[in-house]
Amino acid sequence: MQVHRDLKKLPAFRNAVITIGTFDGVHTGHQHILQQLQEAAHACNGETVIITFDPHPREVLAGDKTVRLLTTLEEKIELLAHWGIHHLVVVPFTREFSELSATAYLEDFLISTFRPHTIIIGYDHRFGHNREGGLELLEAEQEKYGFRLLEIPQQVIHDAAVSSTRIRKSLQEGDVRLASELLGYPYFLQGKVVHGDKMGRKLGFPTANISLNDYRKLIPAQGVYAVTVSVGNGGALLQGALNIGTRPTFNGSELRIEVFILDFDREIYDAAIRVDFLEYIRSDRRFDSVEALVMQMKNDVEQARAISSRP
Numbered sequence: 001m002q003v004h005r006d007l008k009k010l011p012a013f014r015n016a017v018i019t020i021g022t023f024d025g026v027h028t029g030h031q032h033i034l035q036q037l038q039e040a041a042h043a044c045n046g047e048t049v050i051i052t053f054d055p056h057p058r059e060v061l062a063g064d065k066t067v068r069l070l071t072t073l074e075e076k077i078e079l080l081a082h083w084g085i086h087h088l089v090v091v092p093f094t095r096e097f098s099e100l101s102a103t104a105y106l107e108d109f110l111i112s113t114f115r116p117h118t119i120i121i122g123y124d125h126r127f128g129h130n131r132e133g134g135l136e137l138l139e140a141e142q143e144k145y146g147f148r149l150l151e152i153p154q155q156v157i158h159d160a161a162v163s164s165t166r167i168r169k170s171l172q173e174g175d176v177r178l179a180s181e182l183l184g185y186p187y188f189l190q191g192k193v194v195h196g197d198k199m200g201r202k203l204g205f206p207t208a209n210i211s212l213n214d215y216r217k218l219i220p221a222q223g224v225y226a227v228t229v230s231v232g233n234g235g236a237l238l239q240g241a242l243n244i245g246t247r248p249t250f251n252g253s254e255l256r257i258e259v260f261i262l263d264f265d266r267e268i269y270d271a272a273i274r275v276d277f278l279e280y281i282r283s284d285r286r287f288d289s290v291e292a293l294v295m296q297m298k299n300d301v302e303q304a305r306a307i308s309s310r311p
């Protein structure tokens, strides 16, 4: 997949089959669009082109520093590349860009830049200033510019639409199983191993503290989870018991993400680490004694082992 970040340096696309969106999470609904994109490109011997925006429009428009994302741009690139897409065009999203009227966006940006053979969009796609443009405008302009228009209906799982918002909500509630189902893969976090308070080893459970690579990434609900872990680039898949919480037993206040890696004994400070969420085990709580916490952690570890050993 070629990634283009400069609109002035785009190649001439052959029969561009395009779609537009933020694609946060590259979830099963998005994956359905990607499939349609490939089928349409195949039929006209064209190239698949995804147009996305960075930063996330809400971050720019609402000045919203609390926007939490399912995927960073780098993660999105990696996920999309797996789908065999030819071109990803990353449009720098600015306030000025957001103020283009729907017609200007369509004619002066989309059509003049990409000369699309086919435009594929989700049923609820909106564009242009104040989201004033949609399917109706594309339909009205179709003949004039000679592109084909394909509308993707709502993908339905469990009788509710797959959406990035629904996935965010499920993660915020700790339901990582539902999130996996909607995403089509387990939700993951990536970061670097940093120093903690050096208490873990004393408890018999050294825990790698994770500092996230991107503060915008959504952190699932506080609690204990079964995860798989990989350390370093392309490291083997390990089993882990992960805690997201403030360590109330030790009167902590700051949110920490830490993982005990099963059957593992290595110093990995500063290493890159990735955790994939398999299942929620329990909520995070205050224990009356360190012994009680350690007993519970032993139990958590065995549960994590059982969960990640399932075929």
Ligand SMILES: Cc1cc2nc3c(=O)[nH]c(=O)nc-3n(C[C@H](O)[C@H](O)[C@H](O)COP(=O)(O)O)c2cc1C
Pocket (backbone or CB within 6 Å): 196, 197, 198, 199, 200, 201, 203, 205, 206, 207, 208, 209, 224, 241, 242, 243, 245, 246, 247, 248, 249, 250, 258, 259, 260, 283, 284, 285, 286, 287, 293, 297, 300, 301
């Ligand atoms: C699987 C697991 C479950 C945990 N559950 C709790 C908990 O319920 N309450 C709590 O106060 N701390 C919990 N912790 C955090 C421990 O208190 C923490 O690992 C310990 O304080 C070591 O921290 P350190 O790595 O900064 O030294 C848990 C940690 C792990 C790995």
Ligand SMILES: Nc1ncnc2c1ncn2[C@@H]1O[C@H](COP(=O)(O)OP(=O)(O)O)[C@@H](O)[C@H]1O
Pocket (backbone or CB within 6 Å): 193, 194, 195, 196, 197, 198, 199, 200, 201, 202, 205, 206, 207, 208, 209, 259, 260, 261, 262, 263, 264, 265, 266, 267, 268, 269
């Ligand atoms: N099984 C393991 N799981 C997690 N980290 C481990 C493990 N074995 C060794 N380590 C190392 O020990 C460190 C965690 O020990 P800990 O005493 O909790 O210190 P800290 O408070 O700095 O996290 C990890 O960062 C890692 O380098």
